Amino acid sequence: MTLIEQILAGIVVAVCVVMLVRLCLGARLRYRFDAAARRAWFSVRRTALRLRYWRSSRKNAERVAEEAIRRARGGVKREGNVYKPKSFKGPKKPH
Secondary structure, eight states: OOHHHHHHHHHHHHHHHHHHHHHHSOHHHHHHHHHHHHHHHHHHHHHHHHHHHHHHHHHHHHHHHHHHHHHHHTTEEEETTEEEEGGGGSOOOOO
16 A cells, blocks of 8 residues: 555544444533534634735735835925825815
C-alpha cells in the first residue's frame, strides 16, 4: 500500500471509531458530543479560510492603500499648511 492509501485508511478507521463512540453514549452526552464536534469543525474551517485568504487580503489592503495615497496626492492645491481640494471650487448650492 502506498502512503496515501494508508493515510486514507487511517482517516476512515478514525471516523468509524468516533461514530462507534457516539453510538455508545447516552442522549444527553451525545448532544454535548455533537455540540463539541460542531464547534471543533467550525474552528478548523475558520482557520482554514483565514489561511486561504490571508495573502489575498494583504494584497487587497495594499492595493486599496496605494489607491488612497494616489487620490490624496492628486487634485489638491497647497497654500502654506492649508490643503484646498478642487472639489471645494464647485458651485455652491443654496440651503
